[in-house]
Amino acid sequence: MSAYRVLTLPGWQGSGLTHWQSRWEALHGYTRVEQHDWQRPLRGDWTARLQDVVLADARPAWLVAHSLGCLLVAWWAAHAGDAVQRAAGALLVAPPEIERDDVRQQIPGWAPPARQRLPFPAIVVASTDDPFGRADYASQLAQDWGASFYSVGPRGHINADSGLGDWGEGHALLAALHSGGRTST
Structure with missing residues (x-):
């Protein structure tokens, strides 16, 4: 991926x-x-920051987002103008169910999420026991975004508490996305 760069987009905190x-x-x-x-x-500040980073380098970027970072990618893609052409694709892991009352109260200003089709290939990855979002919600976002959907089974919020270590499975998904493979389970 040397002709590309990979940008990680963490979520809240x-x-x-x-x-x-x-x-x-x-x-x-x-x-x-x-x-x-x-x-x-x-949301506006985070979107502007992503735009600045994407525009700072002419190489296409793979976006690797976790949690709120997933919603950031969708919002940015809807408002980035021509800069969106610099996104090669996105791995969107554990998008939160931002429209749920408890989540919306913790992270105000992000609901509703952008739901337009993404102009680049993407994979949405979800867990069956994520405390911040149901797998069927993530699957619907994937459908709205025109992304593939991949379930990792019961892995919580797919974060450090999930005990994933280097998370080779996720890196393989990024490699599949890069090679043009579409994955769904």
Whole structure:
């Protein structure tokens, strides 16, 4: 993927050192899109930051998003204009059910999510026991976004608490996306 760059987009509160995104950054040299405020995510601020990072380098970017980062990718794609052409594709892991009352109250200003078809290939990955979103909700987002859907079974929020380590299964999904393979289960 040397002609490309891989950008990781953590969700609310960022991704700690043992999160698979942080491990991928260390192992593979991927670049985190650092947000100005991980505790109070403002959709407009986060979108502007992603736009700045995407435009800072002419190489196409693979977007690897977790949780709220998934909703960021969809919102950015709907509002990025020509910059969206720099996105090669997206791995969207554990999108939260932002329209659920308890989640919306924790993360105000993000509901409803953008639901337009993404202009690049994408895979939505979900767990069957994610406390922040049901798998059928993630599957519907995948359908709305024109993305493939992949279930990892019972893995919680697919984060550091899920005990995934380097999460080879997820990296294989990114590689399949890069090679043009579409995965669904």
